[in-house]
Amino acid sequence: MSAAGPARPMPAPTVRTLLLLSIPALLIGVLSALSLWLLDSIAGLLEDAVWTALPSAIGVDGASGWWIFLVLTVTGAAVGLTVWLLPGHGGPDSATTELVTAPLPPAVVPSLALTAVLGLAGGVSLGPENPIIAINASVLVALVARVWKKVPTELVLLMAASATIGAMFGTPVAAALVFTGIVAAAPGGGALWDRLFLPLVAAAAGSETMTLLAHPQFGVPMPAYTDVHWPDVIAAFVIATAAALLGVAGATVFPTVHRAFHSLRNPLLVSLAGGAVLGLLGVIGGPITLFKGLEQMGQLIHDRAEYTTLQLVVIVLVKVGALLVAASAGFRGGRVFPAVFIGAAIGLIATSLVPGIPLPVAIASGVLGMTVAVARDGWIAIFVALAVTQSVAVLPIMCLAVLPAWLVVTRSPQWLIRSRADADGLATPALKPTA
Template structure:
């Protein structure tokens, strides 16, 4: 490919010398942006395909061989314990050690070395298939970033690392959530770059190209978009702002409490030193939680959230509270015990259960508003990113009149969470230890 320009672009649409990127440069760079988008979606699709195949084997085929089902209590405990053991062995002994501890990583960060990719991919597939309460988002973003950097570096050295990672991250978010706009807006560098002059749309051009290509490719491959149709909110009433704010803030505080507990749980597991030990123990505890909360509280949570939203009348307030509580504990255990995975998908399930609980306890709150506010509150508390929180909440409920309310309700919610503990383990707070720890 022809090198795009004599200047290295420092962000999505700006040259390194702080001048707006030329039209020619944007057109040339749109080629790798689209290719990165397509490639990121294909990698995600392949990972999902492998995980789904293994899940069918572990939870549908094998149980029948032993006279059980996927819901038999001892099978749940046995399977998750073995999943923990398998992941612990990979983390401790495999080349690359499945990358850094996911509890210490954000959605977008420095790409790992390519040697990490095989062990990280296998670990994520086993975790997704085995019922671990984590999503694929952090690992798949790391995998796509590593592969994109390695492949682009073989073609040209004129595209900077930061831009490749940005495009890969936007593409993966587009493929994961079907929200390429959120993928283009979540990076602080995009907003900061506006100060350098030029149009915002110039700066969003390349991330949108990558995110859009990722989302469209995932749809073409048959990926399921995040989207449901709940009972519409109906005519606006002034009280909805107050009720929505209370639901969003209460949901956010649940995540804040989890974030406060997170370092203690993480430290307790890692005090056992060896991943084979603490990840196996984590798997055992996840199995017990799976029995207590039923299989609805297992796995990454998106499919299970869809089940709750499709038939909300089938669940009592007590069941919804149980689902939310067990899933929250399972998320803390999985994230603390060395499993590799993201926290957004389980958070979405907890938010759905919490929103349905709010509607069950206070029927005056419209169902779509309650769910959207709960999901938004929990997501912004977990990610500290309002764009993803709003887009995911809207995608779930599919009720457009809720959007302007969310744009107002998110403001007091942000004030509550902005200085609160993050759902993240900062490495500076962790004792020095081998990479796999």
Template sequence: MTLTPQARRLAPLILPALLVGVGSSLLLLALSWVSDRLQDVLWDRLPDAFGVSGTSAGWILGTLTSVGLVVGLVVWKVPGHAGPDPATTGLVDPPLPVRVLPGLALAVVIGLAGGVSLGPENPITAINIALAYALGMKAMPRTPAAVWVSLAAAGTVGALFGTPVAAALILSEIRADADPRPLWDRLFAPLVAAGAGSLTTVLIAHPAFQVDIAPYPGPQLIDVVSAMVISSGAALVGLVAVHAFPYVHRAFRRLGHPVMMLTAGGLVLGVLGAVGGHLTLFKGLTEMKELTGHADEHDAANLLLLALVKLAALVVAGSCGFRGGRIFPAVFVGVALGMLAHALVGSVPASLAITCAVLGILLATTRQGWLSLFTAAAVAMDLALLPLLCVAALPAWLLATGRPEMLIEEEGRTTGRAAA
């Protein structure tokens, strides 16, 4: 059987997609490995050497302030200044110049290791897109630039979430007005890259989003109401942070210099970390598992404190100049809010409350419906919750759609979602 012309156009992209997917995963794993080693030094070995606790308020305050100073120096002095202002960038943006990448990688590693409340998703996606574009255009110059962007974005998202499904869902939300091809033709090569990236990560690192919560006991009519109320409440909390984001960004920009901005940001994050404790530091994935694993140690007041401190830290870190993504820490906020809802109304199953709160907070902060739905479902990994999550997404989306995003629009600059 001969291939159709459409299939013959897709087949040559299989090998490049595999290479980009595997390479995207390996770069993510390398960056994570380096930041983990540095984190061990900053939060375990150095405190032990000085005879203090790495979770003490003083150490948290001093470390985050110092991390802000160091990242500020990187942004100021390293060629390329670690890329554009991260408050203006999304998950998938046009390729950066390669000269920017060393500074960006260094700033990300220091921030991740230093306890900054941001994830690796935006910077590592930007790094992989830039490398795939630069190398791909040399190897296959006739291939459209958008192909390399989509391959690297898909490979990185697949690696981040450990499944190609997340990449397919995110890419399906990117407008493709100039591309008349069927959706699966557009997604074919990116799905190859996402599959290669996710398999590489799973085989090496075994990532998992799932938290330790009691399984969902089964649907009841009242659960529909609970799901919509919790997702809407979480979305409203997220919208408060979105509304505050440009004001906080403007306040830091008035300082006028990256070292001043990031040192001040690190100081504020240190104060927040000292108030909220070690669970409110870092990107939040390990911390949310620790939170749910010791749920009986946290009452409603403490859960509210954790959620608000983490959300404030996310706004500060994202607006003062630290390089990082906002998805992972937002998931922690959703988990804490869901546990709060369960603590206040014990008849609401914890799994339902947590997944709906994650859904609501992500819809408000990312405006990506499929990503929010997928991430919420991945937290519990219970298919019985999926119909309720689909219903819960509707009122939360009505609250969020059409409102400003957690993104600063720079005049004359095209955002990644539109450019892609």
């Protein structure tokens, strides 16, 4: 409510309006998926060059500790130089931004894209979600403003973000869950599905385009789970709560770590120091703890018999440390994908300690607890847990396990740095409600 009184509800869109706006929504979906695919493809080519082709050409082991340290340190220097010297300075610090924020000036996009590609290819423990949503939103808002001037900027932003989320997860369901809270909290009239219609059109177009281009696979093969038993529910409560507590612990020290790195002031020094620390953590944890964590999660679950409980604990602690450092040291990227890896590793620790816990239940519970702590969204945490395990039978258990996990995180610190500009009312506003 403003000083002038409550916002006047807007009339619900007509069927004709929804049909007409479906055309730009479809195009926004396709373009968002193409942008994500292009970013991933460039990062993948650079990753292969740095971690496979170059070591092979010079006769070294790309998985050796000294190479991991060298690549991550050089990556930190490259990101620091980009943020320091290039126009746009890599956009806002990802540690200070929500998943969906107001569009950036288009001039910021090239340096933001470069920092994201460098981090993804260099093995930094961050995902692509924050940068690619910001890139797509900024470009598409500017484009639609020229072509379809009557389409509201906020609607374009919602469609671009929804399309990008749909493309990342390969389904519009994730976008529906994320944006339910946004559109429900926004002023305006009409049924919820009237207001979700266009973002879901964009999300469906984005997910189908990405499926055709790259066939993304979020799920991990694991033993089937069909029968729910009460001990499984109790185990899910314990695992999800433990994972949420670890996520809260990370959020508690996040401002301190961020402040420590940024006390170096110069962006080059901040990211160079972060790259060196990430390199040391990579030496300790090994290649399995590098990158955003999606492929590494599948590898870890597939090879779970080769890891002892202690090794799994080390992997979890190293990955949490790597996420803290990467998010604090000026790298641009999202925190959800590394959180999913950490949650899966926590689930493997649980099955190592108590072999009777079904693997899908343990993995889903760990993913749910860590994701709800990092993303602060119960719906997306349930969706990701279900997507990883590909087991419908775990859904009712996750709907119960999210309750104690949410009680842990609801009044706890967030994985978000409140910048000085934010305190002054100058920061880029977030559209995603804060718990």
